[in-house]
Amino acid sequence: MKKKLIVLGSGFGAFSCLKELNYNLYDVIIVSPRNHFLFTCLLPSTTVGTIEFRSIIEPIRNIKKAKYIQALCKDIDELNNRIFCEDTDTKKEFTIEYDLLIISVGETTNTYNIEGVDKYAFFLREVADARKIRIKVIDCFENASLPNITDEERKSYLRFVVCGGGPTGVEFAAELHDFIEEDVRRKYPGLDQYIEVILIEAGETLLNSFDKKLSEYTMKIFKRQKISVKTNSNITKVTQSEIFVSDGNNFNYGLLVWAAGNTGIPLIKDSRLPKNKRSKIIIDHFLRVIGQENIFALGDCAEIPDEPFPVTAQTAQRQGKYIGKSLNKISKGSPLKPFKYKDLGMLAYIGSNKALANTNQYKGSGFVTWLFWRSVYITKLVSLKNKVLVLFDWFKTFVFGRDVSNF
Ligand SMILES: Cc1cc2nc3c(=O)[nH]c(=O)nc-3n(C[C@H](O)[C@H](O)[C@H](O)COP(=O)(O)OP(=O)(O)OC[C@H]3O[C@@H](n4cnc5c(N)ncnc54)[C@H](O)[C@@H]3O)c2cc1C
Numbered sequence: 417m418k419k420k421l422i423v424l425g426s427g428f429g430a431f432s433c434l435k436e437l438n439y440n441l442y443d444v445i446i447v448s449p450r451n452h453f454l455f456t457c458l459l460p461s462t463t464v465g466t467i468e469f470r471s472i473i474e475p476i477r478n479i480k481k482a483k484y485i486q487a488l489c490k491d492i493d494e495l496n497n498r499i500f501c502e503d504t505d506t507k508k509e510f511t512i513e514y515d516l517l518i519i520s521v522g523e524t525t526n527t528y529n530i531e532g533v534d535k536y537a538f539f540l541r542e543v544a545d546a547r548k549i550r551i552k553v554i555d556c557f558e559n560a561s562l563p564n565i566t567d568e569e570r571k572s573y574l575r576f577v578v579c580g581g582g583p584t585g586v587e588f589a590a591e592l593h594d595f596i597e598e599d600v601r602r603k604y605p606g607l608d609q610y611i612e613v614i615l616i617e618a619g620e621t622l623l624n625s626f627d628k629k630l631s632e633y634t635m636k637i638f639k640r641q642k643i644s645v646k647t648n649s650n651i652t653k654v655t656q657s658e659i660f661v662s663d664g665n666n667f668n669y670g671l672l673v674w675a676a677g678n679t680g681i682p683l684i685k686d687s688r689l690p691k692n693k694r695s696k697i698i699i700d701h702f703l704r705v706i707g708q709e710n711i712f713a714l715g716d717c718a719e720i721p722d723e724p725f726p727v728t729a730q731t732a733q734r735q736g737k738y739i740g741k742s743l744n745k746i747s748k749g750s751p752l753k754p755f756k757y758k759d760l761g762m763l764a765y766i767g768s769n770k771a772l773a774n775t776n777q778y779k780g781s782g783f784v785t786w787l788f789w790r791s792v793y794i795t796k797l798v799s800l801k802n803k804v805l806v807l808f809d810w811f812k813t814f815v816f817g818r819d820v821s822n823f
Pocket residue numbers: 424425426427428429430447448449450456457458459460487488489490520521522523540541542583584681683714715716717727728729730731732763
């Protein structure tokens with residue numbers, strides 16, 4: 417009889433595992449509140465319309481051999497091999513039993529409990545977040561175009577603040593810059609002088625996981641692009657209209673995008689599975705949860721104690737593939753080899769058709785690297801449909817500009 421395998425999540429880790437599994441060996445059930453896979457690497461591009469939302473998602477139901485349940489796993493009962501779930505729409509609760517469980521639930525954004533962040537900041541993790549940002553950005557420009565408002569009000573609407581100088585914050589600021597340069601000047605004439613983009617980073621530099629020269633280059637390009645970077649600064653409080661910064665400054669703002677770090681989701685934080693201080697599930701070199709023979713964990717939500725890997729899509733994808741292959745071997749009684757990770761490096765877009773590549777073979781920046789960045793992501797997109805749509809979006813943006821319709 418086939419074993420019952422539950423996969424929690426529909427992100428990078430889960431998706432690559434699901435692609436690898438032999439469905440003749442397992443009855444697979446995917447449980448995730450999100451009924452699609454999201455290619456997060458291009459999510460910042462959707463916030464201003466460089467790429468459309470549906471171009472970077474893939475319905476999970478396209479994996480026809482697995483059963484999908486749209487629900488949130490609320491608790492894992494590892495002693496009795498069952499999970500407790502809640503339907504995302506009706507909130508109905510139910511239990512599912514498993515023989516094997518794979519946990520790839522990712523993380524959530526860390527607000528560090530700073531007052532007002534939860535209520536007033538915009539996050540960038542899901543398509544719904546990107547959509548909210550896109551609507552808000554356009555609203556800010558429409559509000560600033562109203563008659564009978566003061567220049568001060570206009571400046572407030574057009575003060576865009578990004579918190580977090582990691583890849584997500586940097587790429588969002590870069591996309592916003594491109595939108596302002598390439599579309600706002602034509603579509604909202606006269607507003608140029610009021611626009612301000614501020615990037616606030618608690619550390620000493622932007623992109624601290626990249627080579628020092630590349631982060632310095634980014635600082636230089638951002639200066640040229642008039643993105644004002646405040647390093648060694650923290651946001652201490654946010655109200656509906658004001659942001660308070662640790663250097664004693666406070667200012668009005670139109671939009672605050674919060675990309676200042678990750679933390680564990682409640683399911684993991686509250687679970688009885690072994691965890692480290694950062695609420696990551698502790699796994700062994702076979703990606704099995706310590707002390708649990710039939711539970712695997714991977715991606716952002718898990719960590720091998722003596723071998724922490726970068727928290728990236730690449731890590732989750734490779735681990736997913738490894739678990740898929742391992743499960744196929746286990747059912748045939750074949751021995752497993754421990755998971756080996758080879759870092760291929762990182763890429764980031766920094767605006768004005770320039771990107772960074774921080775790989776072992778090549779550390780570069782600028783226009784040619786941007787072409788490389790685009791070609792890598794086109795290759796990595798998970799379906800032919802996504803590849804065609806993204807190529808088409810890039811072409812459309814180049815020829816017609818970004819669409820500023822709000823709905
Ligand atoms: C804006 C952005 C840009 C990024 N850019 C890059 C990049 O350029 N390169 C790179 O390498 N990495 C990038 N990353 C990081 C990358 O997305 C993550 O490292 C990767 O997604 C981790 O994969 P995962 O499977 O662990 O989790 P995720 O892909 O986050 O998937 C988690 C899944 O679990 C589901 N889930 C959540 N809670 C529950 C629950 N209680 N029960 C069931 N399911 C649940 C979610 O709905 C989701 O489907 C970016 C991340 C973001 C947010």
